[in-house]
Amino acid sequence: MSDPTDLYELAPGAESVPEGLPLVAGLTGFADAGSTVSQLTSYLVDTLEGEIVATFDADTLLDYRARRPVITFDQDHIADYQASTLTLRLMRDELGQQFLLLSGFEPDFRWEQFTSSILGLVSRYGVSTTTWVHAIPMPVPHTRPLGVTVSGNRVDLIESLSVWRPTTQAPANALHLVEYQLAATGHPTAGFVLLVPHYLADTEFPDAAVAALSSISAATGLIFPTDRLREEGREFIAKVDEQVQGNHELSRLVQTLEERHDTYMEGNPLPSPLIGLDGQVPSADAIAAELEKFLSTRRDDDAGPGLA
Known part of the structure; x- marks a missing residue:
């Protein structure tokens, strides 16, 4: 060597x-x-x-x-x-x-x-x-x-x-x-x-x-x-929440992720925070698709929370 x-x-x-x-x-x-x-x-x-x-x-x-x-x-x-x-x-x-x-x-x-x-x-x-x-x-x-x-x-x-x-x-x-x-x-x-x-x-x-x-x-x-990162994070999450809350399907998908995460963190018998009792990994493709326009817009916004 x-x-x-x-x-x-x-x-x-x-x-x-x-x-x-x-x-x-x-x-x-x-x-x-x-x-x-x-x-x-x-x-x-x-x-x-x-x-x-x-x-x-x-x-x-x-x-x-x-x-x-x-x-x-x-x-x-x-x-x-x-x-x-x-x-x-x-x-x-x-x-x-x-x-x-x-x-x-x-x-x-x-x-x-x-x-x-x-x-x-x-x-x-x-x-x-x-x-x-x-x-x-x-x-x-x-x-x-x-x-x-x-x-x-x-x-x-x-x-x-x-x-x-x-x-x-x-x-x-x-x-x-x-x-x-x-x-x-x-x-x-x-x-x-x-x-x-x-x-x-x-x-x-x-x-x-x-x-x-x-x-x-x-x-x-x-x-x-x-402090600066935390402020940028609050602005970023507010924009994401706005997109999710305006779409029932997206809200339901996020809720599914939340339920599986919370069940795992509460110590219930799930092998992973990523899957539910049915053994299936939740699909969030719709979230990604729905957020794509928002995120691409934020990338071009110099006053935004640093998206790139």
């Missing part, structure tokens, strides 16, 4: 990073329901103080044909080129507490080498805990608090926060491999998978980003400003 340190370049101030900080990670790529990870990481970088510690080699790790960078064409010339990045940053939360943030694109290539590089950085900086966030679409209602599935070896977090603990096979995220290898060394690790209403999976759902921040806080003790 190639040297893991070949994948990144340390910044001049990398030697002064304190030891024993928590690592928070979120990478965008295969799935990011509700744009949870992209909202979370952008919000942290834009809102908090921080500086880059290490920059990973995009030419080695990224498939440009699958995820093309964005250019700005200004009438007759290329005015801007937005390169995809993957970085490790030293950040400070709202109280000034320091932590490391790994964010950017999920590598398309060299997962084993990438994982070894992360384990090397964890060792180099004596990282205290590693917490990462992911989000998947699920047939759950937007009218209930977002649930999470917690993985890793932080038993306290799994017992207190994980609402759904399936035994299943699923496509992997690069950070699944990082978690797997870190847990094998005994390093305290927790992964939070946000369960996002599937009919909102293609939007920027602010409440999902708030739930992700809350999960990270529970795992690390870090404190984050969330």
Whole structure:
């Protein structure tokens, strides 16, 4: 295997990073329901103080044909080129507490080498805990608090926060491999998978980003400003509720999701929050279709709650 340190370049101030900080990670790529990870990481970088510690080699790790960078064409010339990045940053939360943030694109290539590089950085900086966030679409209602599935070896977090603990096979995220290898060394690790209403999976759902921040806080003790996201979330939910309440069929479908969710959360004998006693997964295709026009309109509304 190639040297893991070949994948990144340390910044001049990398030697002064304190030891024993928590690592928070979120990478965008295969799935990011509700744009949870992209909202979370952008919000942290834009809102908090921080500086880059290490920059990973995009030419080695990224498939440009699958995820093309964005250019700005200004009438007759290329005015801007937005390169995809993957970085490790030293950040400070709202109280000034320091932590490391790994964010950017999920590598398309060299997962084993990438994982070894992360384990090397964890060792180099004596990282205290590693917490990462992911989000998947699920047939759950937007009218209930977002649930999470917690993985890793932080038993306290799994017992207190994980609402759904399936035994299943699923496509992997690069950070699944990082978690797997870190847990094998005994390093305290927790992964939070946000369960996002599937009919909102293609939007920027602010409440999902708030739930992700809350999960990270529970795992690390870090404190984050969330007022802006919470206000955007209230505006977003109000618009969705308006669409649903104006259509009897949609209201009934959401009610079905609510009933199945509540039955599961009350401890009744359902194997999953996603199915009812009849064993059927509820269909909400009509919700997605009915909301499509509304959501596409909101995407074009610069004054809206950040839908994209």
